[in-house]
Amino acid sequence: MMPNRSIKQITLQPPLIMKKLNDFIKISLCVLFLSVSTTHIYSQVTALKVIPEVQQFDSKDGTYTLPNTILIKVNTTQNDSLMSIATQLKEELQSMFQVKASISATSSHTATSSNEILLTYSNTSLQNKEAYNLDLDSNAGITISGASKQGVFWATRTLLQLSENHHKTIPSGVITDHPDYPNRGFMLDVGRKFFTIDYLRAYVKILSYYKMNEFHVHLNDNAFSSHYNNDWSKTYAAFRLESDTYPGLAAEDGHYTKDEFRDLQRLGMQYGVNVIPEIDIPAHSLAFTRYNPELMASAPYADDHLAILEDDKLPIIYDFFDKLFDEYIKGDNPVFIGPDVHIGTDEYIKEGKGRDVDNAQAKRFREFTNHYLNYIADSGKTPRLWGGLEWLKDDPLTDVKPVGNAVMNAWSKDWVNAEKMLDDGFDIISTPDTWLYIVPAAGYYRDFLDISWLYSNYRPEKVNTAVTLPDFQKGLLGATFAVWNDVSGNGISQMDVHYRTIPALKVLGTKNWKVAPIKTFEDYQTLANLSSDGPNLNMSGRYTEAELNAMTSKVGGKAIRFKGKKALNLGGTNFGYNYDVSFDLNLSTNNRANAILFQSAYGKITLNTEGTGKLGFSRDGYTxxxxxxxEHKNWQTIRLVADYKGVMLFVNGKEIEHLTAYKKTEGLPNGFNYQQTLMFPLEQVGDAKNGFSGSIKNLKLKHLSTEEANDILLKVQD
Known part of the structure; x- marks a missing residue:
C-alpha cells in the first residue's frame, strides 16, 4: 500500500518550479546547440570533394579560386627540406591545371595574398607526424603547415584533389587533418604475373594521391601444379629481381633491374610511399628450388618448399639466402634502400595434407623464421613476415619473438592469432583474406572487393571474421589489401588488375585515414567515380567529352592514308571499360604480320595477326x-564494344564475334577460366616501323555505363 503523503510533500514551491524550468531550458538549448553544431561540422566536412575524407573542416565565407599564376613560398627558417615539395607541386599545378607557378623562400608562416601558397612546418602541436593544416582563404591565399615534411606533402595531395574535383574553385576554410592509422598499404603479387616497372611507378603515385603510404611488392611465387597436370617441373615460377650472385635466377619473361628497383623506392620516398620488397621463403619458392635443386624439399613436401627439415641441406639453404639478402641489403650501393624487408614465411605445409602438422616440421619452421628475423634485423632493416605461427606450433613451443620490431601481416584466423602476436610484442597489419584479398577471375576469394560493405562496416581492428580488436588497439598499425595472381596464365592483363584495384585502393585509403567517415556511401561512391588516378595519370582510361572529341577530330571524316611506316599520335593512353569504339577502314593488300592499327604502352590492335589475315589484339604477352x-580495297565499319569480361566485334553493323572468358582445357596451364579482354589502346594509330597499310576515317569514342554495355553485349548475345 502506498504511504499517505500530504499535498505539501508533493507540491513544488514557485522558486523551485522556476529553477527546474530554467535547468530544463538550459539543457534543451545545450542539446540543440550540440546537435546544430555537429550537423554543421558534418556538413562542412562533406562539402569537400576529397578522398580520403578530411578529419575536420571549419568553413569560411566564399570560395578560393586557383589563379592562373601563383607564387609558392617556402618557409626556410627551420631548414629548406620543403623546397623539393614546392618544386613537385609547381610541376603538378602546371600539368594538371595549366597554372604557372614560381618558388621563393620566406620567413613568414602565413600566406598574405590570393595568389600565394605558403609551405611551412607547424609551430603548434598537431595530432601526429603526418598531420597538417590547410587554410584556404579567398583573400590571403593558401597556407599549408605540417607536423613534418610528410604532413606538408599530404596537404599538397589534398589541395590537388580539391582543385581537380571542385574545378579549381574550392570552399574556403581551414582543414585540420591526420591519419587514424600510420600504415596504409597495398600488396601486389608480381611473382605469378609480371607487371612492368612503369606500372609499379604509376602505382606509387596513385597510392600517394589517396594517402596510402605502403606498397608491398611480392617478388617471387609460383603457380599451382594442378593447372600443369600436377607436374611441378612444368609449373610456372618466377623471381623478379636481377641478381649478380645467382645469374639466371631472375625470370626471363620479366624482371626488374637493380637500378629500376632502387629508383622505384626513391620515387616512393619522394611520394611518401614505403616500397617494401618481399622474398617469400621457405614455401612458394619454386623459382629458387628450380634454380638450385639442392634447396628442394622431399616428399611429403611439394617442390616449391625449401628442404629446411633435412639437416644436410639446411646449411646450403641458409648460405644461399643469406647471400641473396646480402646482395640486396649490404654493400656501398644496396638495392633495398627502404627501412623494411619482408621474408614471407607463408604456408609451409605438407602437399595435400595441410592440416597434418608434426612437431619436427613446426619446430624447424620456427627456427628458420627466427634465423631470418634476426638476419634482417642485424642487417639494419625492420623485418616483416606473414603470420604462420598459429598453424605451426611445436611442443615444447619454440618462441618466435619480434626481433628488430618485426611487423606481421595478420591475414588468416587459422594461421594467425592476432591477440597472441600482439601480446608477444609484434606489431601487426590487418590483412584479412576474407575481406581484403583480390584474386582476379579465380572463382574464390574476391574478384572485386565489396566496396559498400568496407566503407560502411570495415575497420582495421577486424583482423578476421572471428576477432575484432578494441578500437585503436596498441600495436595495430593499420590495414593492407592484396592482389594475388594465383592463376598464372589465365589471360588477366595489368589493366584488368588495375580495374579491380583502383576502387579498393580508394576505399581502403579512406578507411585507413578516417575510420568513421561522415559522407554517406552513395555520396562517397559518386566522388570515387569522379576522382582521377592522380597527377598526369590515366590508367583507368577515363576521358571528358572534350578529350574524346580532341582524339576523334584527328581521325575525322576525311580519310587518312597509312603506308606501313606512319604513326599518328592520338594523345590518349587506353580507353577504359566500358567503351564503344568504331572507325571506317579500307585496307591495302600488303599488310605484314601483326601490322599495328592502334597501340599504347599496354597493348596493340593488329591486322594480319600472327600471319592469319585476321583482326586481333595483344597485351601482356597474350595474343x-x-x-x-x-576486306581489301573496300570500306568497312569496324566497331568494338567491351567491358571487363570481354570484347565484341561488329562489322558494318553486324555482330561477328564476342570474345569472352571460356574454360581452358587444352595445353598448359589449364583448368581455369581464360580471360579475353581489352582496354582499347589510344596512344597512336599505326606505327613507324610496322604500321598498317590502308586508310582510316570516322573514329568514334564513347564511354558506356554498365547498363548501356550490358544492353549491347547481353542483348546481342541473346
Whole structure:
C-alpha cells in the first residue's frame, strides 16, 4: 500500500518550479546547440570533394579560386627540406591545371595574398607526424603547415584533389587533418604475373594521391601444379629481381633491374610511399628450388618448399639466402634502400595434407623464421613476415619473438592469432583474406572487393571474421589489401588488375585515414567515380567529352592514308571499360604480320595477326584473334564494344564475334577460366616501323555505363 503523503510533500514551491524550468531550458538549448553544431561540422566536412575524407573542416565565407599564376613560398627558417615539395607541386599545378607557378623562400608562416601558397612546418602541436593544416582563404591565399615534411606533402595531395574535383574553385576554410592509422598499404603479387616497372611507378603515385603510404611488392611465387597436370617441373615460377650472385635466377619473361628497383623506392620516398620488397621463403619458392635443386624439399613436401627439415641441406639453404639478402641489403650501393624487408614465411605445409602438422616440421619452421628475423634485423632493416605461427606450433613451443620490431601481416584466423602476436610484442597489419584479398577471375576469394560493405562496416581492428580488436588497439598499425595472381596464365592483363584495384585502393585509403567517415556511401561512391588516378595519370582510361572529341577530330571524316611506316599520335593512353569504339577502314593488300592499327604502352590492335589475315589484339604477352579478316580495297565499319569480361566485334553493323572468358582445357596451364579482354589502346594509330597499310576515317569514342554495355553485349548475345 502506498504511504499517505500530504499535498505539501508533493507540491513544488514557485522558486523551485522556476529553477527546474530554467535547468530544463538550459539543457534543451545545450542539446540543440550540440546537435546544430555537429550537423554543421558534418556538413562542412562533406562539402569537400576529397578522398580520403578530411578529419575536420571549419568553413569560411566564399570560395578560393586557383589563379592562373601563383607564387609558392617556402618557409626556410627551420631548414629548406620543403623546397623539393614546392618544386613537385609547381610541376603538378602546371600539368594538371595549366597554372604557372614560381618558388621563393620566406620567413613568414602565413600566406598574405590570393595568389600565394605558403609551405611551412607547424609551430603548434598537431595530432601526429603526418598531420597538417590547410587554410584556404579567398583573400590571403593558401597556407599549408605540417607536423613534418610528410604532413606538408599530404596537404599538397589534398589541395590537388580539391582543385581537380571542385574545378579549381574550392570552399574556403581551414582543414585540420591526420591519419587514424600510420600504415596504409597495398600488396601486389608480381611473382605469378609480371607487371612492368612503369606500372609499379604509376602505382606509387596513385597510392600517394589517396594517402596510402605502403606498397608491398611480392617478388617471387609460383603457380599451382594442378593447372600443369600436377607436374611441378612444368609449373610456372618466377623471381623478379636481377641478381649478380645467382645469374639466371631472375625470370626471363620479366624482371626488374637493380637500378629500376632502387629508383622505384626513391620515387616512393619522394611520394611518401614505403616500397617494401618481399622474398617469400621457405614455401612458394619454386623459382629458387628450380634454380638450385639442392634447396628442394622431399616428399611429403611439394617442390616449391625449401628442404629446411633435412639437416644436410639446411646449411646450403641458409648460405644461399643469406647471400641473396646480402646482395640486396649490404654493400656501398644496396638495392633495398627502404627501412623494411619482408621474408614471407607463408604456408609451409605438407602437399595435400595441410592440416597434418608434426612437431619436427613446426619446430624447424620456427627456427628458420627466427634465423631470418634476426638476419634482417642485424642487417639494419625492420623485418616483416606473414603470420604462420598459429598453424605451426611445436611442443615444447619454440618462441618466435619480434626481433628488430618485426611487423606481421595478420591475414588468416587459422594461421594467425592476432591477440597472441600482439601480446608477444609484434606489431601487426590487418590483412584479412576474407575481406581484403583480390584474386582476379579465380572463382574464390574476391574478384572485386565489396566496396559498400568496407566503407560502411570495415575497420582495421577486424583482423578476421572471428576477432575484432578494441578500437585503436596498441600495436595495430593499420590495414593492407592484396592482389594475388594465383592463376598464372589465365589471360588477366595489368589493366584488368588495375580495374579491380583502383576502387579498393580508394576505399581502403579512406578507411585507413578516417575510420568513421561522415559522407554517406552513395555520396562517397559518386566522388570515387569522379576522382582521377592522380597527377598526369590515366590508367583507368577515363576521358571528358572534350578529350574524346580532341582524339576523334584527328581521325575525322576525311580519310587518312597509312603506308606501313606512319604513326599518328592520338594523345590518349587506353580507353577504359566500358567503351564503344568504331572507325571506317579500307585496307591495302600488303599488310605484314601483326601490322599495328592502334597501340599504347599496354597493348596493340593488329591486322594480319600472327600471319592469319585476321583482326586481333595483344597485351601482356597474350595474343587474341577475331574470326574476321577485313576486306581489301573496300570500306568497312569496324566497331568494338567491351567491358571487363570481354570484347565484341561488329562489322558494318553486324555482330561477328564476342570474345569472352571460356574454360581452358587444352595445353598448359589449364583448368581455369581464360580471360579475353581489352582496354582499347589510344596512344597512336599505326606505327613507324610496322604500321598498317590502308586508310582510316570516322573514329568514334564513347564511354558506356554498365547498363548501356550490358544492353549491347547481353542483348546481342541473346
Amino acid at each position: 587474341y584473334t577475331f574470326n574476321f579478316s577485313p
